[in-house]
Every structure is written in C-alpha cells, then in structure tokens.
Amino acid sequence: MAERQTPDLTSLPMRAALARGLTTRRSVMTGALGIGATMALAACGSAGTKATSSGGASPTAKAAKDMSDTEKLVNWSNWPEYIDVAESGGGHPSLEEFTKKFGIKVNYTEDYNDNDEFYAKVRPLLAAGQDTGRDTWCSTDWMVARLIRQGYVQPFDLANIPNHGNVDSSLLNVEFDPGRKFSLPWQSGFAGIAYNPKATGGKKIETVDQLLTDPSLKGKVTLLTEMRDTVGLVMMAMGKDIAKFTDADFMSAIDEIKKAKEAGQIKGFTGNEYTKPLASGDTAACIAWTGDVVQLQADNPSLGYVLPETGCTLWSDNFVIPALAKHKKNAEILINYYYEPAVMAQVVDYVNYISPVQNTKEILTKSDPSVADNQLIFPSEATLSRAHVFRGLSEAEEAKYNQAFQSVVTG
Amino acid sequence: MSEALATGGPPARRARRNWVPYALLAPGLLWLIVFFAVPTLSLVSQSLQTGDVYNGYVLTWNVQTYVDALSTYWPQMVRSLVYAGLATVFTLLLGYPLAWFIAHRSGRFKNVLLVLVVAPFFTSFLIRTLAWQTILGNGGLLESTMSWLHLTWLLHGFESFLGLVNLGTGNQLLYTPFAVVSGLTYNFLPFMVLPLYANIERLDLRLVEAASDLYATPFHAFRRVIWPLSLPGVVAGTLLTFIPAAGDYINSVLLGSTQTVMIGQVIDSQFLRVLNYPLAAALSVVLMAVIIGLVMAYVRRAGTEELV
Numbered sequence: 244m245a246e247r248q249t250p251d252l253t254s255l256p257m258r259a260a261l262a263r264g265l266t267t268r269r270s271v272m273t274g275a276l277g278i279g280a281t282m283a284l285a286a287c288g289s290a291g292t293k294a295t296s297s298g299g300a301s302p303t304a305k306a307a308k309d310m311s312d313t314e315k316l317v318n319w320s321n322w323p324e325y326i327d328v329a330e331s332g333g334g335h336p337s338l339e340e341f342t343k344k345f346g347i348k349v350n351y352t353e354d355y356n357d358n359d360e361f362y363a364k365v366r367p368l369l370a371a372g373q374d375t376g377r378d379t380w381c382s383t384d385w386m387v388a389r390l391i392r393q394g395y396v397q398p399f400d401l402a403n404i405p406n407h408g409n410v411d412s413s414l415l416n417v418e419f420d421p422g423r424k425f426s427l428p429w430q431s432g433f434a435g436i437a438y439n440p441k442a443t444g445g446k447k448i449e450t451v452d453q454l455l456t457d458p459s460l461k462g463k464v465t466l467l468t469e470m471r472d473t474v475g476l477v478m479m480a481m482g483k484d485i486a487k488f489t490d491a492d493f494m495s496a497i498d499e500i501k502k503a504k505e506a507g508q509i510k511g512f513t514g515n516e517y518t519k520p521l522a523s524g525d526t527a528a529c530i531a532w533t534g535d536v537v538q539l540q541a542d543n544p545s546l547g548y549v550l551p552e553t554g555c556t557l558w559s560d561n562f563v564i565p566a567l568a569k570h571k572k573n574a575e576i577l578i579n580y581y582y583e584p585a586v587m588a589q590v591v592d593y594v595n596y597i598s599p600v601q602n603t604k605e606i607l608t609k610s611d612p613s614v615a616d617n618q619l620i621f622p623s624e625a626t627l628s629r630a631h632v633f634r635g636l637s638e639a640e641e642a643k644y645n646q647a648f649q650s651v652v653t654g
Numbered sequence: 655m656s657e658a659l660a661t662g663g664p665p666a667r668r669a670r671r672n673w674v675p676y677a678l679l680a681p682g683l684l685w686l687i688v689f690f691a692v693p694t695l696s697l698v699s700q701s702l703q704t705g706d707v708y709n710g711y712v713l714t715w716n717v718q719t720y721v722d723a724l725s726t727y728w729p730q731m732v733r734s735l736v737y738a739g740l741a742t743v744f745t746l747l748l749g750y751p752l753a754w755f756i757a758h759r760s761g762r763f764k765n766v767l768l769v770l771v772v773a774p775f776f777t778s779f780l781i782r783t784l785a786w787q788t789i790l791g792n793g794g795l796l797e798s799t800m801s802w803l804h805l806t807w808l809l810h811g812f813e814s815f816l817g818l819v820n821l822g823t824g825n826q827l828l829y830t831p832f833a834v835v836s837g838l839t840y841n842f843l844p845f846m847v848l849p850l851y852a853n854i855e856r857l858d859l860r861l862v863e864a865a866s867d868l869y870a871t872p873f874h875a876f877r878r879v880i881w882p883l884s885l886p887g888v889v890a891g892t893l894l895t896f897i898p899a900a901g902d903y904i905n906s907v908l909l910g911s912t913q914t915v916m917i918g919q920v921i922d923s924q925f926l927r928v929l930n931y932p933l934a935a936a937l938s939v940v941l942m943a944v945i946i947g948l949v950m951a952y953v954r955r956a957g958t959e960e961l962v
Contacts, residue, residue, distance in 0.1 A: 359926045366707070393708065442792070462823030462911065468927070510829050510911045525791045525828055638708055646930065649923045653730070653915045 302394025304566035307374060311572035316348040318570070319577065320361075320380035322560065323353040325430065327593035337589050341580050347573050352377075357514060358386040365565070369395045374567040379574040381429040381560040385471060388419035388635050391426075396563040398424045403575035406582030409600045413627070414559060418635050426561035427578055428599035430534070430591075433557055433619065433630055434472035435550040437531035439543075442524035449549045451480035454528055455503040463527035465520070466500070468512045470648045471633040472556050473500070473530055479554035485633050493644060501651045512652045521546070533619040534596035548619065550629050557630035559599065595620055694942075701935035711931065723936040727920050731941070734917040735948075737831070737906075738899035741838035745846040745895050746888065748839070753850035753887075758859065771847050779841065783908050786837050790828040790909070829911040837905035842898065846891040853887025889956045897945055917941055 329336050338349050355361045361382075365375045382390060390396045401407055407427060420426045438448040442463060448454065454464050455477070466473045475485045477496040503509050510526065518535050520526035522543050536548045562578050564571055581587055581600075588606040591598045592614055598604070598621070607615040618626050636644065701719060705711035724731075756767045774782055789795045800809045809827070817824020821831050857880065865875040903918025910916075917937060925934035 357926075363926055462826070462829065504912050507823060507913065511907075512912070516908075519787070520791070523791055523793065525787075525826070638706075642706065642928070642930075645928045649928050650726070652912075653920045653923045 304394050304397045305372065306397055306571065307567040307569055309569070309571050311570045314570060315346055315573070316350060316570060317573035317577050318350045318352070318376060318378045319574070320352050320355050320377045321429075322355045322381065325353070325381070325560075325594055326351070327590050337581070337586055340586075341577065345576055345580070347576065349577065355380055355382075358383050362386060362389070366395075369393075369566055372567070374569060375565050377565060378568040378570040379562050379564050379577065382426075382563055383469075383560050384417065384419060384558055385633070385636070385641075387426045387561050387563055389641075390563060390565075391420060392638070395566055396425050397566060397568065397571065399427070399564065399578075400572070400575060403572055404579040404582065406579045409582045409584065409602070411599050411601055414599050418632075420561075426563050427582070428559040428561050429581070430594060430596035431557060431559040431599055432533040432596045433550055433555045433622075434467065434469070434476060434530055434532055435548060435555045436476075436528060437521055437536050437539075438528035438547045438549075439521055439524050439526070440545050440547060442527035447547060447549075448528040450551055451476050451553065454530070455499060455508060460527050461506075461508055462510055463525070464503075464509050465511050465513050465517045465526050465529040466509060467517075467530050467532075468514055468652060470645060471558070472532075473512070474644075474648060475556040475631070475633050476530060476551065476554070479631065480551065482553070485554070485556070485631050487634060490640075490643075494647065497647050497651060501654070504651060504654070534594055537595040537617065537619055550626065552629065554629055554631050557627075557632055591620065597622065697935050698939055701932055701939050703932055707929045707931065716932070719932045719936045720940065723933055723940060727917065727937060730915050730917045730920050731937075731944070733914070734900050734941075735944070737835055737838060737914075737916065738896050738902075740835045741842060741899045742846075742892050742896045744835070744839040745843050746892060749843055749846035749850055749891065750884075750888075753847050753854050756847075757851055757855040757857075768851070771844050775844065780904060780908075782841065783837055783904055786833070786840065786909055787828060790833050790836070792826070792828075794828075796827065828909060829914075831910070831914050833909040834906050834914050834916075837909045838899045838902060841902075841905065842895040845894040845898070849890035849894060850884065850887040853884050853890075857883055885956060889953065892952075893949060897949070900945055901941060 326335050327337050328334075335351065338351055342348055361380070365377075368375045387396070399407075404427070407423070410423065410427060414428050414431065415423060417423070436448055436451070436454060440446070443459065446459065448457070448460070454460065454466075474493065474496050477499055478485050478488060478492055481492075481496060481499070483492045483496070500509075513529075515532065515535055517526060517529045517531060518539055521529055521531070522539055531548065533548070536546065540546050540548070562574075564574050568574060581590070584600050584602040585606055587598050587600040588603040588610070591603055592607060592611050595614070595617075597619075604615050604621045607621075614620055622630070699713060700711070702713060702715050702717070703711035704714045704716045752771075756764060756771075760767050787794075797806075797809065800806050810825075813822065813827060814824050816822035816827075816830050816832055822829070827833055861879050861883070862875050865879045866872075870878065901918050903916050903922060906914050906916040906919060921934050921937050921941075924930045924937065
C-alpha cells in the first residue's frame with residue numbers, strides 16, 4: 244500500500260501541459276482511463292450487488308481498528324491539480340511540511356477524477372464491508388450527501404481537529420451535513436460563464452440566455468456534465484430558486500437545454516476538458532468553474548469570466564473519512580493541519596479556488612495581493628449574494644433528474 | 655482421424671495419452687470461462703434484473719428494459735454502426751494500397767515501414783485522439799497548412815458543405831461527424847494494415863504475371879486474382895476494425911458534438927451517472943448481439959473458410 248503510484252507531476256513538460264489545460268482537475272485523460280476501469284467493474288459489480296441488500300433506514304459506517312499510532316501514514320485520494328506544487332516541480336510543499344512536522348507519511352493519490360466514476364470505484368467495496376485502502380478523500384457536496392445517506396462515511400472525532408472552528412461560517416451549516424459531523428470543506432468554487440472574446444468577435448457573454456440562444460455562438464457552446472451546475476444555472480436564469488424548486492421547474496429547465504441542443508447551439512457536455520478548446524477559441528463560451536478559469540487567465544488574460552446576475556452555483560469539495568479507514572486519526576491530524584490559515588493560504592495561492600478557512604485572505608494580502616484581491620478566489624459579500632447552493636435531493640429525485648439530464652446529454 | 659486413433663495403438667496406451675489435449679486446453683478454457691463466459695452471463699443477468707444500486711437488484715426477467723433501451727436509443731445504435739462502417743471502408747481504402755506497398759515495393763525499408771505503422775501505438779489512445787483536436791481545430795495544423803498552400807477556400811468550402819448537409823455548423827471541421835469518422839479511421843488503421851500485410855506478403859506475384867500473360871488487364875488481374883486471394887486478410891482486417899469501432903466512444907466524446915453521440919457514450923452515462931445498471935447492460939447485450947449478427951452474415955457472404 245505504501246507503493247501507491249501518483250501521476251508524474253515532477254516533470255516540467257507535464258506541468259506545462261497541466262497549466263495549459265491539456266489535463267486539469269477533472270481531467271479527461273485520467274477520467275477516461277477510470278471509465279475503462281469502471282466498465283471492467285461492471286461485470287463484477289452486478290454480481291456483487293445481487294448479494295447486497297438494503298442497509299436499513301439509517302445505516303452507520305463501521306470503524307476499523309485504528310492503526311494510526313503504529314503505522315505513521317495516511318492515504319489521501321484527491322482530484323488532479325488540486326494541491327500546491329513546488330516551483331521546482333518536485334512534490335507538494337505543504338504535504339512535505341506535514342510529514343516533517345508530524346512524522347506521518349502521506350500517500351497522496353490523484354485518482355479522484357469525477358464524482359460518479361470514483362463512486363463506482365469504491366461503492367462495491369463499501370457495500371461489501373471492505374476497506375477501500377483510503378483514509379480520506381474529497382467529494383463534492385451532493386456526493387457527500389449520498390455517502391452519508393448510505394452510511395459509507397464515519398463521523399469525525401473533532402477532538403483531533405481543534406482547528407475545525409476556523410471553517411468559514413457560511414460553510415458551517417450545510418443541509419446535507421448539519422454541524423459538519425462527517426465532512427469538512429477542502430476547496431469551494433463557483434460555476435459561471437466563461438468566454439473567449441477572440442471567438443465571440445469581442446462580444447461579451449454575460450447571460451445564460453445568450454449561451455442557449457445567441458445565434459453567433461451556434462455550435463460553439465459547452466455545458467458541464469455536472470447536472471447541478473448546468474441545470475442550476477439555467478433554472479436561476481428562468482427565475483427559479485435552486486434552494487427550493489419543484490419537479491416542474493427542473494423539467495422546464497431541461498426542456499430549455501434540450502431545445503438549445505436540438506437547435507445545434509450546444510457542442511457538448513464536458514468535465515473540465517472544456518479548458519483547452521476555450522483557450523484555443525474552438526469553444527466560444529461555456530459554463531466553467533472559477534479555479535480553472537483563473538489558471539487559464541494566467542496564460543490568456545483576454546478570457547472573460549462572468550458570474551451571471553441571475554445567479555451562479557456555489558459548491559465545495561469536502562474531506563470525508565470512509566468506513567473501515569485504517570488510519571482515521573492520522574487523517575484527522577491531516578485535516579486539522581490544512582485548517583491552519585497559513586497552510587490553506589499556501590494551497591489556495593496555487594489552486595486558485597475559494598478557501599474554506601477564515602483568515603487566509605489576510606495572509607495572502609501580504610504574500611500575494613493579486614490572489615487576495617481576486618473576486619473569484621476571495622469573493623465579497625456582493626459577489627457571494629449571487630451564489631446559490633443546489634438543494635439536496637432524495638434518492639428517487641436524484642435518479643429521476645439524472646435520467647432526465649442524461650437523456651439530453653446523450654440523446 | 656478418430657478412426658485412426660481407435661484402430662491404432664493398444665487401448666491402455668491410448669487412455670494414458672487422452673488427458674494430454676485436455677490439460678493443454680485447460681488454461682485457455684479457464685481463461686474463457688473466467689474472462690468471457692462469467693462476465694457475459696453476469697451482463698445478461700444484470701440486464702434482466704430490476705431494483706436500484708442502493709437496495710440491490712433482483713432477477714425478474716424484466717424484458718421491458720430491452721424495449722425501453724431500443725426504443726429510446728436506436729438512433730445512437732444505428733449511428734455507431736454507420737460510423738464504424740464508414741471508418742472500416744476508409745481504413746480499407748487507405749490500408750490496402752499501403753499494405754501492398756509495404757509488402758512488395760518497399761525493399762529494405764519494409765521493417766521500418768511496418769514499425770512506423772505501429773508506432774502511434776506507443777502513445778496512449780487518448781493522447782492520439784486529443785492530437786486530432788489540435789490538428790482539426792481552429793488555427794490548427796490543417797488550417798495553417800491549407801492557408802500555406804493557398805487552399806483555404808477548399809477547406810471553407812468543405813466546411814460549408816458539411817453545414818449545408820446539416821452535419822456541422824458550416825464554419826468548423828472539428829465537432830462534426832467528419833471529425834469523428836476521421837478519428838476512428840486513424841485510430842484503427844493499423845488493425846487493418848497488419849492483417850492485410852500478413853496476407854498480401856505471402857501472395858505469389860507470379861500469379862499476376864500469369865494473369866497478364868493470359869491477356870488480363872491490370873484491373874482484371876486485381877479483380878480476378880489478387881482480390882480473391884487477399885480476401886482472408888480483408889475479412890480479418892475489417893472485423894478487427896469494425897468491431898472495436900462500433901463500441902468506441904472516445905472519438906465521439908473528444909472530436910464530436912451532441913449530434914454525434916455513439917452508443918458507448920450512452921452506456922457510459924447510464925452506467926456511471928444515472929446508475930441504471932439494467933439499461934446499460936441491456937444496451938451492451940444488444941450491441942454485442944447486433945455485432946455478432948452482422949459479423950456472421952458478413953463472414954458467411956465473404957465465404958472465407960481459411961479464417962474460421
């Protein structure tokens with residue numbers, strides 16, 4: 244287990260490729276490799292699920308015997324390009340300092356490319372009551388909701404995470420995990436509209452309506468495969484509140500997207516492989532995540548990014564500790580470490596997403612003012628007022644909405 | 655053969671020898687059972703189950719899934735077969751002369767050329783396909799080459815043509831069916847060239863001489879002598895190209911648009927995102943059945959006993 248492989252981020256060409264968006268956080272390459280793996284799992288998975296019966300009304304995650312004190316290591320799975328990387332290209336400074344400080348080795352694996360794909364990978368193990376080989380990973384809000392619902396994640400021992408008080412108050416009481424017993428945010432971000440002025444002829448693209456209907460963008464628009472971001476933005480543009488919407492609201496948004504798709508307006512639905520075509524101008528405008536665009540703007544300062552006035556979505560990726568994790572305490576020490584404002588500042592300075600930890604801005608104002616002043620990384624109250632969180636869905640709703648959305652994506 | 659054995663050596667000796675072929679078969683059989691029979695059975699069984707991921711599945715012989723799968727997703731199924739068919743024809747048109755050239759005209763460069771055919775396989779399938787984004791994309795290699803040759807009008811003409819026949823937006827090559835089929839053709843070309851080469855290389859050129867001695871035109875020599883002799887290579891090559899191309903979806907994801915969705919993308923979305931395992935399984939079974947049906951009809955028509 245100590246030999247787990249991480250992608251080679253040490254070579255300069257690879258890092259340059261990453262920066263150009265050839266491969267980024269929700270990377271298409273690694274993503275598709277993962278899909279291959281899950282296709283292989285399909286065969287085993289179906290046999291496994293036959294044996295699985297319902298865990299009852301409120302299943303609870305089993306804890307394994309904690310080996311933290313004897314085995315000084317922690318296994319952490321995270322999204323690609325989602326942590327600080329040394330200027331020299333060698334490793335992740337914040338992780339190395341952690342190991343130096345606490346004597347705990349971190350097996351940091353960038354094998355979380357997509358929520359659905361990662362879920363398909365670990366679900367058979369969790370359902371069968373087996374160790375996933377991971378002590379913590381970072382899942383998006385709605386996936387955390389699903390993991391909690393199914394009893395696949397363990398509550399934190401907050402005594403090991405004294406810094407949890409540093410979590411930004413706006414992220415403290417979330418619908419899917421009141422009081423943050425099972426999850427703590429790693430990074431947050433918005434989904435808004437990005438456009439390449441070269442491809443739009445200098446025109447600003449600032450509304451969802453433009454994305455879906457402007458004839459000058461025909462065939463040059465991409466939307467996200469993340470249902471909550473794409474449908475969320477469209478619903479808000481239709482004047483609906485994504486914190487409380489009905490079936491009819493959702494389906495009318497789906498109809499809007501379908502209409503645009505059938506008119507040939509929409510080129511595709513993507514993970515974060517939208518970055519390269521956006522930079523080259525093959526995509527004129529798209530729905531995009533903040534951190535990606537901030538990174539792209541470093542090379543292409545002309546790229547535009549707008550949080551639509553009708554509203555944008557706000558999401559977080561959160562630390563969770565899966566059932567039967569062997570090094571739960573070490574994972575908690577790790578999480579506690581990243582909740583030091585100075586450590587989080589170091590990460591945010593590199594990944595350019597929104598920090599979930601208070602007082603990181605003050606630190607960055609001194610060390611890197613351009614990051615501290617960026618509205619997309621440290622949003623003001625006014626910016627935040629545009630951001631909304633998609634409401635939680637029941638199992639039945641999730642199945643129904645996914646089916647409706649995917650029938651547009653692959654229809 | 656069995657008669658010869660029966661009348662051959664004494665019975666005791668035969669009994670001792672009989673287990674040997676089975677022992678030799680065992681690893682292969684085991685492999686087939688573990689990696690083919692069991693997964694296929696499990697797939698078929700999954701497609702006939704009802705339930706959901708959270709509460710488990712029960713085998714209910716629910717055939718309705720197949721009806722739903724086919725009635726909803728037949729366009730993507732047909733599209734996949736058409737794209738794969740086109741890609742197969744194009745790889746044959748490109749691959750046949752190439753294989754002929756390597757086999758009979760390349761002299762001492764034969765091995766180098768063969769390595770070059772396989773060389774793209776040293777990089778990942780995904781990277782190779784992503785490279786086509788760069789080639790076909792805005793300001794890409796194709797566009798700059800065409801403008802260097804002062805042929806931009808040709809490129810734009812072709813793009814407008816694609817737009818006119820409703821296969822694109824009229825101002826780009828990337829994200830059209832043309833791009834997807836090009837990607838498939840490129841990615842599966844070696845699967846066509848190698849079997850063709852193996853076949854054509856063994857072809858006795860004196861037969862061609864004999865044909866021309868008998869007053870056959872070059873066309874007739876090809877039509878009556880070369881083509882029939884190379885049929886086993888053609889059949890092997892087309893099968894190796896068509897079958898994976900029909901199930902492929904990377905080319906469509908990376909080079910296509912929402913109008914070029916292939917069946918592999920649907921299966922992926924139903925399995926991973928919607929978590930509708932029975933529907934995904936039913937689509938996979940249908941795809942397998944359709945391909946097997948087409949292949950059987952094709953092999954029977956092509957009538958190549960050498961292959962099977």
